[in-house]
Structures are given as structure tokens and as C-alpha cells.
Amino acid sequence: MDNKKPNNSYKKTKNSRPGTVRRSSSKHPQGTNKKINPLQQKTAVTPRSIAISSLIKILEEKQFSHIILREQLHQYTNLTERDRAFITRLVEGTIEYTIQLDFILNKYSKTHTKNMHPVIRTILRMAVYQILYMDKVPDSAAINEAVSYVKAQNEDKLFYLSGYVNGVLRSISREKETVFADLAHTGKTPAYIRLSTPLWLYDYLRKLYGKDSAEKMLNWFLEGSKENYVRFKDGHSEVMDGNITKTKLFKSGEITIQDYASQQVGIEAAPDRNSYVVDVCAAPGGKSCHIASLLNGTGHVDSRDLTEDKVKLIQENIDRLKLTNITARAFDARVTDDSLIDENGNGKADIVLADLPCSGLGIIGKKPDIRFSASLQGITELQKLQREILDTVNRYVKPGGKFIYSTCTLSKEENEDNRDYITSLGGFRLVKERKFLPGEPSDGFYLCVFEKER
Known part of the structure; x- marks a missing residue:
């Protein structure tokens, strides 16, 4: 104290x-x-x-x-x-x-x-x-x-x-x-008081999703399940309660705490054997480790984040899960890594995952203080950061490779608008888009999968 x-x-x-x-x-x-x-x-x-x-x-x-x-x-x-x-x-x-x-x-x-x-x-x-x-x-x-x-x-x-x-x-x-x-x-x-939500956020979500859907989501943040999804080594997921990190299943690496929607990134990545995967904003490493597990010991996952503290979190998960085909290191995703681009200007990665910093509006149920830290100005600033990263990392995808963009927020600026921005960069075809609203069945989440033209 x-x-x-x-x-x-x-x-x-x-x-x-x-x-x-x-x-x-x-x-x-x-x-x-x-x-x-x-x-x-x-x-x-x-x-x-x-x-x-x-x-x-x-x-x-x-x-x-x-x-x-x-x-x-x-x-x-x-x-x-x-x-x-x-x-x-x-x-x-x-x-x-x-x-x-x-x-x-x-x-x-x-x-x-x-x-x-x-x-x-x-x-x-x-x-x-x-x-x-x-x-x-x-x-x-x-x-x-x-x-x-x-x-x-x-x-x-x-x-x-x-x-x-x-x-x-x-x-x-x-x-x-x-x-x-x-x-x-x-x-x-007023409804925003009953739902204990800042007025700006209530109005924003109501205009974006309609009154009924917005209030359903905001009510789920208050009354929805506080249990966590866990992913087992064999790939299936379950809901668990209590202090999961103290269980033998967690300590042994048999399970990983990862939200249901977040697990869909690895599933949609569907890496082929021996794939080279770059996760540019990976901490704490759930998605990187999931993809490494799906590779069954083949290929390599290059898991990165901005600071050594974040890299430490990734490494803790790697060690606990005893994964050998993944490495973690500090790297600023806004800075071009020339080692990921060949002499012809083509990317070298089979899959690039950009799960980028966002306003987190989809996970208010897990992190309730986001109610007070998020703002319209913050969303605008985050979109600018996201696009700075997207401008850089899209170049790492090899022809025919996959580019996956995801967030844990609900804003159009950070989701659909960035989907369109990626399309505008040229050379990418939208393959799939998925949005999970809070309570359907877990946190709010957004992802889209692109294929790089050959």
C-alpha cells in the first residue's frame, strides 16, 4: 500500500x-x-x-x-x-x-x-x-x-x-x-444509467447496431457469464470457472485460457504443415501458441510484440505449453522488417496475423474499466495506429498467403472501415469475415481473412 x-x-x-x-x-x-x-x-x-x-x-x-x-x-x-x-x-x-x-x-x-x-x-x-x-x-x-x-x-x-x-x-x-x-x-x-454505460458509448452503439441489439450487448456486460473459455490440446474448448491458473490442467499445459471468439483466429488461419507464420502484435501469445499447436511441431511461428515485458508474457505461455516451433521477440510492428521481404519485394510469410491494439469495446465484460478509458477520440487515434501497422505488415505476406486482421472491439472505425482499408491497399482478396457480438457466445470480436494475389 x-x-x-x-x-x-x-x-x-x-x-x-x-x-x-x-x-x-x-x-x-x-x-x-x-x-x-x-x-x-x-x-x-x-x-x-x-x-x-x-x-x-x-x-x-x-x-x-x-x-x-x-x-x-x-x-x-x-x-x-x-x-x-x-x-x-x-x-x-x-x-x-x-x-x-x-x-x-x-x-x-x-x-x-x-x-x-x-x-x-x-x-x-x-x-x-x-x-x-x-x-x-x-x-x-x-x-x-x-x-x-x-x-x-x-x-x-x-x-x-x-x-x-x-x-x-x-x-x-x-x-x-x-x-x-x-x-x-x-x-x-434513462437506459444508459440502467445499463451503467457512459452516454456517449450508449448512443454510439445504438446508432451502429440499433437500440435492441445495443442494449442486449450492454446488459450482457453486466449480467453475462463471468466464466472463461479454455482451449484443450486436442482443440476442443470448454467453459471453466474458478482460479484456472492454479489447476493441474493449466500448469501442465493441457489447457490454455482463450476466449471462444479468439480461438477462431487459429481455426481460420488453418496453417498447412511447415508454414511460416508472423504474429505482429502477439502478447500474451494465445493466438500464436494456438497456431503453433496446429502446426504439430512443423513450421515456425514468429511471435512479436512491442516491449520485452510483453514478450515475457508470450514466452511464459510457450514454456508452459512446451512448444518448440515458436519464438518470441520484441519488435515494433510499425517498423519495416526487411528480412521478411525478398529481393523481388514479395513477402516471405505464409500467414501474417495482425491482431492489433484496439479500444476493447467487445471485452468490457472482462475489463469493466474500459467503460471509462474508451472514447471517440481514442477510437480515432487507434484507427490511425492500426493503419500505420497495416501499411507495414501487409508487405510480409507471400503471394497466395493469408493476411488475418482481428480486434476485440465493436467499432466500425476499427473493424469494417479497416477491412475496406486493407482492400484499398491492393493485392488482397477478402476470403471471410466474422463478427461476434458480446454474448454470442462470449466476448465481442471481429476478424477478417484476406488472400494475397499470386
Whole structure:
């Protein structure tokens, strides 16, 4: 935990509304990148306190949810599997429902969530999530733990706000049926609030896919299965629950965690024996390793990514699966690799896979913080990066070879528009295109397969 105090001290003033702690300068904005110290407390570390610390890092400091959760669960080695599952559910669920939770809190609190101290805001969000969506947690436990946590806070004298937190949470608990009735009432609660989705994203998906399909996808992000698909060595896939990485099947290399839609890349690649395959943005290596497995020890997969840290992730999968026909190395996909082009200007690869960095709108169910990190501007910037890579790597495909483009997003700019862009480069024929919407049957995903003209 980070025990370093913030540079700016906060002062509680007589005119502050409950839950508000003011600085000597400007208010602390929601979504700031400023680091916050959430755990200057007198009590022992608990699953809920770990969840609060994680949520502050994710929602206030804008760190990635999957990375923070992994780090936190790795740090506290004495946690039981039940505790780990509880923390994961608290963190992911609170992130998923943040927009809806803030809407509810703003009805019951005199202080708007955007003006709350980040620690108070986080405590209230997490407690309301438990009250509304965790049936096995008694409301009294969620409320009492939240109040106790506030009482234990020394920084900014937040313990003075324990009564305020108690009052807000007990009001919501008493009126839980009214809260749910209001959420279901279209006249009282806009659809984007009910689906806990930023308004821009709701409007974007509605215009692209239609109201019914968009709401079906967004609802699946909230209520769909959280289980993972795994791919077995023999090629079949199953759904598994729990901590898969701790199982003997995973450790032995018998299974690999890979979403159903993602597995289709290797299936569509269908490499012939002795094929030379280049995966230009491969981390963590699921697709590269799948294709290497399909080659049955023949050929070679040249698996690449931008940094050594990402290459390390690929190598870990290679080692676990004991694959001998694949290598991993760092290489910037935007830079031309002349070794992949012959003296006549033709590519040398039988298959080039470009599973490129994207906005990730199709995997919000797995990474709920994408709700807050994605943007229309970000989509435009990513398309520019994707095309910079496509301009480079399409040259590596040999005549008659395959060029596969894929993303885990839902945007037209990153999918169909890039399909058309590849076609415009000349020399490629579209062979197949597949799109998986969230819940059909797993994450949202897009892929298209091209053949290079001979």
C-alpha cells in the first residue's frame, strides 16, 4: 500500500456539505490522476479494505483493473480462495455499476458524488453495490463495514463523516425496492444509467447496431457469464470457472485460457504443415501458441510484440505449453522488417496475423474499466495506429498467403472501415469475415481473412 501523503492537504470547513472535503485550492475532480492514500487506518487489512484500495487505484488513478487486481491478490498471499473471489466480485461489480451507483447516490446524498472525497465516494459506491447486488451479503454487514472503515481513517479527518455514510447507506437499504422500481421505470431512469454505460458509448452503439441489439450487448456486460473459455490440446474448448491458473490442467499445459471468439483466429488461419507464420502484435501469445499447436511441431511461428515485458508474457505461455516451433521477440510492428521481404519485394510469410491494439469495446465484460478509458477520440487515434501497422505488415505476406486482421472491439472505425482499408491497399482478396457480438457466445470480436494475389 502507498502510505505517502498527498502534496495538498484537505481541510473540512463549516460550510462543507456532508461527504465533502475541500482543498485549499480547487476541488478534487472525479477521474483525477492524482494518487490518493486510501488506507491511513487503524484497523487490520480485510478483504473489503483491499477492495477499496483497488477501486481507488482503478477509478480515481485510472490504472488497469486486471493489473491492479492481479497485483493485490498476489500481494496478500494469506487470502483464502473465498476471500479472493469476494474481492474480485466487489471490485469488478462496483466498476461495472459505477454509473448507476452514482445516479442512486446522488438521489440520497446532499453532496454530489463528483464533489465527494475520493475515499468516501469509493466506500459509498462499494457499499451500495453490496446492498443492491450481493444477496448473500447482509445489508447490515455492508453498512457496518463501510462505517467502521470511515471511522478508521486518519487522513483529512474523514472519521467525522461516518455518520453521513451511515445515514446515506441506511436510507438506500430501507428503500431498496423503490430504487429497483425507479431503475426499471424508463420515465425515471434513462437506459444508459440502467445499463451503467457512459452516454456517449450508449448512443454510439445504438446508432451502429440499433437500440435492441445495443442494449442486449450492454446488459450482457453486466449480467453475462463471468466464466472463461479454455482451449484443450486436442482443440476442443470448454467453459471453466474458478482460479484456472492454479489447476493441474493449466500448469501442465493441457489447457490454455482463450476466449471462444479468439480461438477462431487459429481455426481460420488453418496453417498447412511447415508454414511460416508472423504474429505482429502477439502478447500474451494465445493466438500464436494456438497456431503453433496446429502446426504439430512443423513450421515456425514468429511471435512479436512491442516491449520485452510483453514478450515475457508470450514466452511464459510457450514454456508452459512446451512448444518448440515458436519464438518470441520484441519488435515494433510499425517498423519495416526487411528480412521478411525478398529481393523481388514479395513477402516471405505464409500467414501474417495482425491482431492489433484496439479500444476493447467487445471485452468490457472482462475489463469493466474500459467503460471509462474508451472514447471517440481514442477510437480515432487507434484507427490511425492500426493503419500505420497495416501499411507495414501487409508487405510480409507471400503471394497466395493469408493476411488475418482481428480486434476485440465493436467499432466500425476499427473493424469494417479497416477491412475496406486493407482492400484499398491492393493485392488482397477478402476470403471471410466474422463478427461476434458480446454474448454470442462470449466476448465481442471481429476478424477478417484476406488472400494475397499470386
